Amino acid sequence: MREETKNFGGAVLFVFYCMGVGIYLLLRPWAPDSGPASPYLRGFISGLGLVHLVVGVNDFRLLFRRLPPASR
Numbered sequence: 001m002r003e004e005t006k007n008f009g010g011a012v013l014f015v016f017y018c019m020g021v022g023i024y025l026l027l028r029p030w031a032p033d034s035g036p037a038s039p040y041l042r043g044f045i046s047g048l049g050l051v052h053l054v055v056g057v058n059d060f061r062l063l064f065r066r067l068p069p070a071s072r
Contacts, residue, residue, distance in 0.1 A: 025049025
C-alpha cells in the first residue's frame with residue numbers, strides 16, 4: 001500500500017471522527033435527559049463540539065484540495 005493512500009485514509013477517518021464527535025458534543029448537553037447541568041458547562045461542552053466541527057470542515061476542505069483533478 002502506498003504512503004499516499006495511507007495518509008488519505010487516515011485523513012478521511014480523522015474528518016469522520018471530528019464531525020461525529022463535534023455533532024455529539026454540540027447537541028448532547030442540550031438533550032432533555034442530560035440532567036441538571038449548569039448552562040455554563042453546557043455551553044463549554046457545546047463549544048468543544050463546535051471546535052471539532054470547524055476542524056473537521058477545514059480538514060475536509062484541505063483533503064479535497066489535495067486530490068488530483070478528475071480525468072474526462
